[in-house]
Amino acid sequence: MVGYDPGAHGAALSPEKAALAGSAAGMVTRAIISPFDVIKIRFQLQIERVSSHTPGGKYRGLIQASRCIHTEEGLSAFWKGHIPAQLLSICFGAVQFASFEFLTEMAHKTSPYDSQTSGVHFVCGGLAACSATMVCQPLDTLRTRFAAQGEPKLYANLRHAVSTMCRTEGPSTFYRGLIPTLLAVFPYAGLQFFFYNVFKNIMAPPLKGEKSGGNLRSLACGSGAGIISKTITYPFDLFKKRLQVGGFEAARAQFGQVRNYRGLVDCVVQIAKEEGPRGFFKGLSPSLVKAALSTGFTFFWYEFFLNAMRN
DSSP states (O other): OOOOOSSSSSSOOOOOHHHHHHHHHHHHHHHHHHHHHHHHHHHHOSSSOOOOOSOSSSHHHHHHHHHHHHHOOOOOGGGHHHHHHHHHHHHHHHHHHHHHHHHHHHHHHHHHHHHHHOOHHHHHHHHHHHHHHHHHHOOOOHHHHHHOOOOOSSSSSSSHHHHHHHHOOGGGGGGTTTHHHHHHHHHHHHHHHHHHHHHHHOOSOOOTTTTHHHHHHHHHHHHHHHHHHHHHHHHHHHEEEEEHTTGGGGGGGGSSOOOOOOSHHHHHHHHHHHHHHGGGGTTTHHHHHHHHHHHHHHHHHHHHHHHHOOE
């Protein structure tokens, strides 16, 4: 069960166990969904329209982009930025789930609300994700830079990227895109936990036996929650990615046009003016596939590792 459960047998889940299960879930999930993340970022950063009917950009669709990346950069390109991405997933999962368990317990003990209601999960899930974002934003920026760069690489490795960015752009560059990230992450994570709770209650009876049915239920509920929450909050993720690669234009030139944005409002205005409403949803298709897999497997592995520790 995700979140503080006053009806559970034994002591409340400790923050340490929640952090351990969350980091393990993030690590396993990241390895699975990395290719979709790389394709999604490439789509988000492309100024030209992503379309097979009116081709003008480098990437025109999910299959075409996969073939193009594989041909030009090799199979390993689908795991570009995997080290900072793994560090991000481990760190984010640990902070998010530890904070979520703590917040749901506090809500149950200090307010009239039941910790297992969907509304409490929405608020606590959003706050937990904001806490994790503040801690992990530099890793997210590094992950985006590595996934976005082509060949030849501007950054040779993680250490080189950190030193170069600090020297040429200053420490504040690691927090580029923080405002749209926070604006998006609260409702996104809140809706993930909200819909996961809703779907779990709807699918209360196990599918096939208590153990296997519970695991499959977690995967299905997490996938559904991920698709809905990602669709609702997607434009903010795109704004964040565009802002994170500011000052990184040289490494993006081979992919097509590049833009420099002065901030969130300027980013929104330029995209609306040059790319139209569809520009806000570039990369949505691989993002939804990624969201379904990512959220589904995150909740699946989180409950799996929690059950393993409890047993």
